[in-house]
Amino acid sequence: GQQVMQIPQYQHVQEGEDFTTYCNSSTTLSNIQWYKQRPGGHPVFLIQLVKSGEVKKQKRLTFQFGEAKKNSSLHITATQTTDVGTYFCAGPSGDSWGKFQFGAGTQVVVTP
Amino acid sequence: DAGVIQSPRHEVTEMGQEVTLRCKPISGHNSLFWYRQTMMRGLELLIYFNNNVPIDDSGMPEDRFSAKMPNASFSTLKIQPSEPRDSAVYFCASSSDRVGNQPQHFGDGTRLSIL
Numbered sequence: 334g335q336q337v338m339q340i341p342q343y344q345h346v347q348e349g350e351d352f353t354t355y356c357n358s359s360t361t362l363s364n365i366q367w368y369k370q371r372p373g374g375h376p377v378f379l380i381q382l383v384k385s386g387e388v389k390k391q392k393r394l395t396f397q398f399g400e401a402k403k404n405s406s407l408h409i410t411a412t413q414t415t416d417v418g419t420y421f422c423a424g425p426s427g428d429s430w431g432k433f434q435f436g437a438g439t440q441v442v443v444t445p
Numbered sequence: 446d447a448g449v450i451q452s453p454r455h456e457v458t459e460m461g462q463e464v465t466l467r468c469k470p471i472s473g474h475n476s477l478f479w480y481r482q483t484m485m486r487g488l489e490l491l492i493y494f495n496n497n498v499p500i501d502d503s504g505m506p507e508d509r510f511s512a513k514m515p516n517a518s519f520s521t522l523k524i525q526p527s528e529p530r531d532s533a534v535y536f537c538a539s540s541s542d543r544v545g546n547q548p549q550h551f552g553d554g555t556r557l558s559i560l
Contacts (some may be wrong), residue, residue: 364546375536376488378548421488425546433478433549435488 337424339436346443347410354439356405356422363425365398365405366433371418376435406444414443447471447539451537451552459560463525466555469518470539471557479512479522483505488536494520 336359347403356365368376380389382398382405389396393416396406405422411417419438450469450493458464484506492502494514502512509528514520524531538549543550 366548368549375551375554376538376549380546381546423549429541434490439489 337422337434337436339422339439341439342437344439344440344441348412348414348443348445350412350440351404351408353408354355354413354420354441357406358403360426361402363402365402367397367405367407367423368398368421368423368435369418370421374418378422379390380408387401409441412441414444414445417441419445448553449539449550451535451555453473453555454553455558457486457560458527460529461526462518462559463523464527464531464557464559466522466535466537466557468520468537468552470520470523471541471550472518474539474541474550475517476540476542477514477520478538478540479520480551481533481534482554483533491522501558508556529559532557532559 341354344352347368364381366381367379368375369379380396382396384403386400387398393410397406399405407420409416419440421435421438423433423435425433449471452467452492456464476495479491480488481491482488489504491504492512493500497514497517509525512522536551536554538551540549541547
């Protein structure tokens, strides 16, 4: 079955630095979504990418969907303490419509 | 607009007791998802419904778990009997699209502790 892998699992960042987290699927995805979960909170939808090679930006966050639609990345510039949390990617499983498989997430810790 | 509403927010009960978690999806959403989140296993999809019909329950860990959606505005996840290893945060989410092309909106979760 489809597997969605995320790396790294843990990211320790100095405030002001940039970092990137990666998401890889074993199968081609029709789309990919990114979510953010603050400590003690619930996952919150950030963005959806649909087209091959698509790039979308939200302020300091840049999301990219790979040309083969099997990988994606989230790049954060000038990290702030508000960026703390776990970032998940999720993609639709090909064997059951309406079902998303979430990656394990990248936990981000920001040091002031 | 009200988001996904889950109750209770916290539940502490003893092993062997029945536990019922409740969820009210966003009005107009036709897909509903139950997830379990633990440190060890991450975010696991347990079951999802479309138009109140269970579509895929392959994530339900065992027969002690059951879920129902009697109408478009209410769903329950029941554990009977509960065991300590069921301790986790249980999230309900809803979406406006059955094919996973729309965002999932999560509730605040139920933090379940089985003693």
